[in-house]
Amino acid sequence: MTEIRLKDSSRAHILIRAANWVGDAVMTTPVVRAVRTNFPRARITVLAKPWVVPVYANNPHVDQVMVYENDGRHKMGLGTLRLAKDMQHQRFDLAILMQNAFEAALLAFLARIPERLGYNTDARRLLLNRCIKMDPALKKGHLIDYYLAILTSAGLETAGRELELYPDPRDREWVQRFLDGENLSGPGCPVLGINPGATGGTAKRWFPERYAQLAEKLAERYQTRVIIFGGPADRELGDEISAMANGACINMAGRTSLSKAFALIGALNLFVTNDSGLMHAAAAQNVNQVAVIGSTDHIATAPANKNSVMVRQPVPCSPCLKKECPTDHKCMDKITVDMVVAACNAFLEKDGFSG
Structure with a gap:
């Protein structure tokens, strides 16, 4: 098991890398709630593409939504380095990656986030120091459980499977x-x-x-x-x-x-x-x-x-x-x-x- 070492405190800062599709993002809301349950005093930031920001807006478990401006400031190329620098300035202690892409792990690595948690897919093993082995059985169940397993595999507790959405x-x-x-x-x-x-x-x-x-x-x-x-x-x-x-x-x-x-x-x-x-x-x-x-x-x-x-x-x-x-x-x-x-x-x- 890949244990998370971060302890809850008011100085802890956690990044959750959001999924890129609206439906997937909604299905990660139990993860957001569980992270808050495990770290009630920490600051929690969600990094999200613009079109999924409304999924996390007004969520009481989220302190900040950081926008991944993929067609602007953070456009692929130099923008990737710019985003990594923006993330580094936030001084995150832990990154939890809902997105499985190589880029998500690379950004967390370039941002020098001390603990980087996610599945070992897409050649990311060397970029993640809290690397979760993909259990093929997870592919046969619901995506909610697939996302929550990232936390349980790292020794964290869950807080139910219910989805959450908070319209303005x-x-x-x-x-x-x-x-x-x-x-x-x-x-x-x-x-x-x-x-x-x-x-x-x-x-x-x-x-x-x-x-x-x-x-x-x-x-x-x-x-x-x-x-x-x-x-x-x-x-x-x-x-x-x-x-x-x-x-x-x-x-x-x-x-x-x-x-x-x-x-x-x-x-x-x-x-x-x-x-x-x-x-x-x-x-x-x-x-x-x-x-x-x-x-x-x-x-x-x-x-x-x-x-x-x-x-x-x-x-x-x-x-x-x-x-x-x-x-x-x-x-x-x-x-x-x-x-x-x-x-x-x-x-x-x-x-x-x-x-």
Whole structure:
């Protein structure tokens, strides 16, 4: 076992290198909480790429978020050395690397951080003096446990597996104004959202026409409109679904910041989503959700809250983990609109929405 020698004190300064994808970052929040539990008096800084900063903003276990300005001050090349120097000025005592890349270990090494903890993957063994041997069994479980094992392998305690997300109170106020303006905040009116996009190719995406049909059915039954979520790259997809859904949707894809999207998800009564970062954001806020799962590993990246259900149809080629389906996308094609509607109705009826 690779024991951490750092002792808790008000002078201790710990760096947590964040994962680079929103969903992965959300799944590391139990690690952040556990680090605080082990070092209640230490200063904890998270180093994060700009697009995942909202995951850690307002987190009570984090004292500082240090932005990795990969397209600016810290751009690859001289920027890497500049970032290492910026990190060195912070005088960290311990670096805990959630990201497995060689670069993450190199930065911690160049920053002269005395204890550098992470998995021994990607030729990093010589750069990490608290090096954790990768147990192949971890690859077969959930990513939350994969991340937490970095701590337990170093003799540190965990503090539960629950995800955490803390939207900005100003974003919550914006959400209420938005819902009031769209007449979605009345009594007996469920607030519903769909997330038809997903990063990394189309293989993870249920079909737009089926999302449109789903939205139409839910809007008609519950006398409401369905909010479409997504990033800037999903705006056209949202427009396409809105057109097919004949007025049943409000397309907010690409029209909010990520922090506002988190807050808006937190106000939903039900979220329907592909496997995505926003799926984990909903899980972190204990939002009822139906996750439509096709090509991805439903064990490793399942939504971690109890009030989530996965709708999936096992096929021989799934999970393939491919970006694009090379054949007939059968894993998604076998998931019908009626299957997803039934899962949605079960949640909404349980919460007292009769439709």
